[in-house]
Amino acid sequence: MNARGYDAVERGGWTLFTHREALAGSTARDCALELALGATRGQAIRRVRRSRHGETWFGRLGDAGPDVFIKVLAPVRGIEAVKCALRGSRALHVAVISEELSHAGIAVPRVILYGRETRGGREVLMTERAPGHMAPRWLKGGRGKIAFKRALLRTLGGEIGRLHRAGFIHGDLTPFNIVVAGDHEPPRISFIDHERTRRTALVRMARPRLRNLVQLGRFDLPGLGVTDRMRVWSGYARAMGLDRARAERNRLVRMLRARIE
Numbered sequence: 001m002n003a004r005g006y007d008a009v010e011r012g013g014w015t016l017f018t019h020r021e022a023l024a025g026s027t028a029r030d031c032a033l034e035l036a037l038g039a040t041r042g043q044a045i046r047r048v049r050r051s052r053h054g055e056t057w058f059g060r061l062g063d064a065g066p067d068v069f070i071k072v073l074a075p076v077r078g079i080e081a082v083k084c085a086l087r088g089s090r091a092l093h094v095a096v097i098s099e100e101l102s103h104a105g106i107a108v109p110r111v112i113l114y115g116r117e118t119r120g121g122r123e124v125l126m127t128e129r130a131p132g133h134m135a136p137r138w139l140k141g142g143r144g145k146i147a148f149k150r151a152l153l154r155t156l157g158g159e160i161g162r163l164h165r166a167g168f169i170h171g172d173l174t175p176f177n178i179v180v181a182g183d184h185e186p187p188r189i190s191f192i193d194h195e196r197t198r199r200t201a202l203v204r205m206a207r208p209r210l211r212n213l214v215q216l217g218r219f220d221l222p223g224l225g226v227t228d229r230m231r232v233w234s235g236y237a238r239a240m241g242l243d244r245a246r247a248e249r250n251r252l253v254r255m256l257r258a259r260i261e
């Protein structure tokens with residue numbers, strides 16, 4: 001299975017799929033392929049993150065092209081390998097779920113290339129950079145007015161509500177996977193990092209949705225207090241149209257307290 005709108009390319013021991021529209025023309029496609037393969041070799045690109053799950057690199061498509069992030073996912077072992085065998089390619093999943101999110105009106109970075117190593121089990125994923133900066137940067141003191149921060153928190157809650165109403169659960173909903181473009185009114189919010197994002201009927205139940213909010217709320221960020229967190233909840237409850245908002249809010253507080261403790 002492959003995502004729609006992508007063309008397959010065999011190169012350097014990798015099977016890669018390039019976005020037909022985003023990489024129209026051989027020059028753009030070749031630049032993306034060179035950049036992706038360079039990341040797999042650890043060459044000529046700025047690395048921004050490294051963990052046991054893989055590496056993330058930053059680059060640009062040509063002199064005037066868009067900024068992109070390239071993830072090189074490490075091979076999985078043990079039970080995770082079994083899960084991947086059942087679910088399929090992680091990079092393919094991100095390409096497909098990102099397209100579904102976009103069609104649902106949720107702002108996410110476009111996947112312009114993905115693929116898998118012929119031997120070795122690594123995968124690669126290239127996405128366009130989402131406009132703006134990570135949410136924690138906007139929540140620190142001295143950046144923006146209080147009114148902006150409050151509007152941002154309410155907007156964030158509303159966007160999470162729209163995400164859930166569309167049937168999606170974000171697999172890793174942390175402040176660092178939320179990008180804010182603050183030059184708009186209201187602020188524009190994009191969700192990134194979708195390796196574990198799923199479209200599921202479980203989103204109709206309160207507990208899976210609240211667990212997503214617990215992921216977000218457990219972080220201790222400078223300039224973010226209890227009242228600010230309730231502003232996120234207020235925007236969320238309004239977007240979800242919750243009839244029992246107070247009861248779910250109290251349940252969320254209990255779950256969050258248990259997680260922190």
